Amino acid sequence: MVFVTGGSGLIGSFLISALVARGHTVRALYRGQIPATTVAMQVEWVEGDILDGLLIRQALDGVTHVFHCAGLVSYAPQDEDALQQINVEGTANLVDACLDRPGIRLCHVSSVAALGGGSSTPEHAPQQPQVLTEDAKWDLGASHGAYATSKYLGELEVWRGVSEGLSAVMVNPSVVLGPADWERSSTRLFRYAFDEHAFYTPGNINFVDVRDVVEAMLRLLFDTAISGQRFVLSAGAVPLHDFLAQAAACFHKKAPRVAVPDWAAEVIWRAEHLRSLLTGARPLITKDTARAGRKSVLYQSKSLQQVTGLVFRPLADSIQWCCQGLNKNSVGSGVVVVY
Template sequence: MIFVTGGSGLIGSFLIPALVARGEKVRALYRQHIPQTLAALGVDWVQGDLLDPLLMRQTLAGVTHVFHCAGLVSYAPQDEDALLQINVEGTANVVDACLEQGGIRLCHVSSVAALGGAATPEGGSLVGPQVLDEAAKWDLGAAHSAYATSKYLGELEVWRGISEGLAAVIVNPSVVLGPADWTRSSTRLLRYAHQEHRFYTPGTINVVDVRDVVDHMLRLTLDLPVQNERYVLSAAALPLQEVLSQAARCFGKKPPTTAVPDWAAEVIWRAEHVRGMLTGSRPLITKDTARAGRQQLVYNAAKVQRATGLPFRSVADTIAWCCQELQRNVATSGAVVVS
C-alpha cells in the first residue's frame, strides 16, 4: 500500500495514475474534494489534514511507501504562519507517523527553494548566473522568503527522521509545468502568457515537466535502493521571456515584449504591499516574487540523471504539451479542468 499526500495537487494528480498503472494499491489524502479526474481509479481516499497527527498515524497502518507531495506554495505575507504549519509541522507529522509505523520508505517533495542561494541585493540584480546543486548550503545569515524557509525547515524534519532510522529520499523540483488548474501554482505562468500581458522580468526561470518529476520519483523510491539523499529535478534554465513567449505562440497569442526595470519592480511591490494592507486583499506582486524574477540561478540536475538514467523532456515539448492539454480542456468543458 502506497500513501500519497497532496493527491489533488499538480504532482499528486499525475503521480497517482502512474502508481495505479504500475498495479500499486494507493491511499491518498484530500482535504475538501476528491479530484474528478482521479475518482474512478480505485484509490482509497482519506479526508483529513496533515496537521492531525493521530489521523496520520492511523492512515499509515499497513502502508509500505509514502509520497509526501502536499505543501503550500505562497509568497504572500499573509501566509507566513500557514507555510510553517503546512510545510514544517505537516511534514513533521508525516515523518513521525512513518517512524512509528516502521519499515516505511518515504519520498519527500521539497523544492529548489530549500537549497538557498544568494539573496538579490536591495533594489538590484545578481551579477552573473549562480549554479546550485544538492551540495548547496543554507545561509542562515541571508534573507530568504518565508516559502523557501518553510521548505528548508521541512527538509530538516525529514533529515531528523533519517537520523532516527527512516529510509527516505528527497526531491527538489524547480518550477513544475503541467496542464492543471491555471489559477493555482506554477500553471499560472501559462495563464499569464495566454492573457497576452506585455510585461516580463528579465530573469531566469528553471523548469521541469511534471511527468519527469513523477518518473524520477517512482524510480528513486520504488525501483532503486538509494536512500538518505536529495536530488535536484530541473530540465533547464531559460530566460522568463523565452518561456512566456513559447507558451504564447502555442496558444496563438502575442508574447510579452516589455522588460520591467529593476526600479519599477521595486516600486510595484511596495505599492501592492500598501494596497494589500489597506484593502486586506492579497498583493499581486510581493517583494519576494519581484526580486526572484531578477535572480540568475541555474540548478544542476546531473546527480539524479546519474542515479536514474532518465532524461528530461525539452522545455519546448513540455510547453507544447501543456498548451495542447489546456486548450483541449477548455474545448471540452468550457473551462480549465481543476486537477
C-alpha cells in the first residue's frame, strides 16, 4: 500500500499513474474534488487536509511507502502564513504519523530552493554560475524568500524524523516540466510562449522532466534502502530566452524578442508591491520572481546518477512532449489561453 499526498499536482498525478501501472495499491489525499485522471478509479481517495494530523494517521493504516508531494508554491507576500502551515506544519504532521507506524519509508518532495543558493543581490551576483549540489549549506545570515524558507524548514522536519528512526529520502527538483494545467506551476512558461509575449528576462532556468522526477522517486524509495539523504533532480540549465524560444517554435509561435533590463524589473516589482498594498490584490510579479532568473545558479544531480544510474531526458524531448500534450488537452480543444 502506497500513500501519496498532493495527488492532484503535477508530480503527484504522474506519480500515481506510474504506481498504478506498476501494480501498486495506491491511496491518495485530495481536497475539494477527486482529480480527473485516467487511473482515478483505481485509487483509494481520502478527502482531507495535510494539516489534519488525526486524518493523516488514519490514512496510513496498512501503508508501507509514502510519497509526500503536497506543498504550496507561492512568492506572494500574502501567502507567507500559508507557506509555513502547508510546507512546514503539514510536513511535520506527516512525519509524526509515519513515526507512529514503524517500517514505513518516506520520500519527501522538497525543492532546489531549500538548498539556499543564489541568495546574493542582483547587483552582487557572481559572474560565474554558482554550482550547488546536495551538500549545499543553508546560510542563516543570508536573505531568503518565504517559499525557500518554508521548503528548508520542511526538510528539517524530515531530518527530525530520520533522527527518530524514520526511513526517509528527499528529492530537490528544479523547475519541473510537464503537460499540466495552463494556470499552474511551470506550465505557465509554456503558456507565456504560446501567447507570443515579446518580453523576457535575462538569466537561466534549471529544468527537469516530470517523468524523470517520478522515476527517480520510485527508484530511490523501492530499489534502495537509502535513508537520511537528499538528491538534487535537475537535467541542466539554459538561458530563459532559449527555453521560451524552443517552446514557441514547438507551438509555431513567435519567440520573445525584448530583454527586460534589470532596472526595469526592479521598478516593476516595487510598483506591483505598492499596488497590492493599496488594493489588496495579489502582485503579478514579486521581488523573488523578478530576481530569480537573474541569479546564476547551476544545480547538479551527480549523487542521483551515481546511486540510480538514471539519465535525464534532454530539454528538446521534454519541450516537444509538453507542447504536444498541451496542444491536445488545451489548445486543440478550442480553449483560448490568455496570459
